[in-house]
Amino acid sequence: MTHSEVGSTHREIPFSDADFRAIADLALAEFGLNLAESKKPLVYSRLSKRLKARHVPSFPLYLELLERKEENEERLELISALTTNVTSFFREKHHFDMLRDERVPAILEKIKAGQRIRIWSAGCSSGQEPYSIAMTILDKIPDAARQNVKILATDIDPKIVERARTGQYPETEGTGIPPAFLQKWTKKVPPNEIRVSDEIRSLITFAELNLMSEWPFQGPFDAIFCRNVAxxxxxxxxxxxxxxxxxxxxxxxxFFIGHSERVTGPATQQLAATGITSYRKTGSAGRHAQ
Ligand SMILES: C[S@@+](CC[C@H](N)C(=O)[O-])C[C@H]1O[C@@H](n2cnc3c(N)ncnc32)[C@H](O)[C@@H]1O
Incomplete structure (x- = not known):
């Protein structure tokens, strides 16, 4: 949220408490998003741009528009407007170190035993997280692409998933990638971009997925990253x-979560904290329905 987004109370389009509640209820029901009252200026700032883009004069009319079946695209614009896609390569590097040091040995054993390996980046944004996972894995398991090793990368926002698939980023973003990995698995795209190599890309399957809906895959996963989403x-x-x-x-x-998130509730019986934002699945405790 920028200062200018919250700094002004001047509103070109009326935005009542009832309008805010209606948007907040919709965001909660459809996407699980929790919009506290304090987010009202932010919601106005971001959504008034959508109203202008769609030439809709009021929030009640915008809500009506969102209800139309053919407005799926606008519902996705809504979630893009209400969430942030901020991410970076090797964000919270200690998670990737832990994956390498504490899970890769078990992964190698499983590969030897002919088992499949699955890792999930849930809420992958523009892809830097799954590409960082793929580099961590390929560095230690050079033949991963020929083994049954796959990284699933999902996000609710189709536009961001499309961008992630391209694997192309401004050169400045490459500073987050360890130099040896940068040299090995990216190439320059003149004048000022880099592209992740096909070998890295081949490990990842990108897909759109709203985490609030059914998950159309089985697992089990050797690691799940769901960071800065919940x-x-x-x-x-x-x-x-x-x-x-x-x-x-x-x-x-x-299991890895974002720096300001904590696992609470029934899942604590199955997830033992191994750090502030990392957890290990314990034995085979009670089952929980989806
Ligand atoms: C701040 S980014 C986090 C990216 C990456 N995980 C990281 O930590 O760098 C949050 C992402 O969560 C996605 N997101 C928000 N709500 C979601 C939902 N209900 N289902 C799936 N993805 C969601 C957003 O589209 C956004 O790309």
Whole structure:
């Protein structure tokens, strides 16, 4: 949220408390987003741009428009406007170190035993997170692409998933990538971009997925990254989500969340904290429904 987004109370388009509540109710029901009253100026600032873009004169009319079946695209614009896609390569590097040091040995054993390996980046934004996972894995398992090793990368926002698929970024973003990885797995795209190599890209399957909906895959996963996503959800939604993730993890698999998030509720019986924002799936405790 920028200062200019919240600094002004002048509103070109009327935005009543009832309008805010209606938007907040919709965001909660459809996307699990938790918009506290304090977010009202931010919501106005971001959504008034959508109203102008669509030439809609009032919030009640915008809400009506969102209800129309053919307005799926606008509902996605809404979620883009209400969330942030901020991400970076090797964000919270200690998570990737832990994946390498604490899970890769077990992954190598599983590969030897002919088992499949699955890692999930849930809420992958523009792809830097799954590409960082792929580099971490390929560095230690050079033949990963020929083994049954796959990284699933999902996000609710189709536009951001499309951008992630391209694997192309401003050169300045490459500073977050360890120099040896940068040299090995990216190439320059003149004048000032870099592109992630096909070998890295081949490990990842990108897909659109709203975490609030059914998950059309089985798992189990050797690691799940769901970082800086649940921060938008209310506590009840978060706790349901933690339990669903716990259910999808293999025994001893790792679970990573964002720096300001914590696992609470029933999932704590299945996820043992191994750091402030990292957890290990414990044995085969009670099952939780999706
Ligand atoms: C701040 S980014 C986090 C990116 C990455 N995980 C990281 O930590 O760098 C949050 C992402 O969560 C996605 N998101 C928000 N609500 C979601 C939902 N209900 N289902 C799936 N993805 C969601 C947003 O589209 C956005 O790309």
């Amino acid at each position: 921060i938008y959800f209310n506590q009840e939604t978060q706790q349901r989500l933690w339990s669903r993730f716990a259910e999808k993890l293999a025994p001893d698999a790792l």
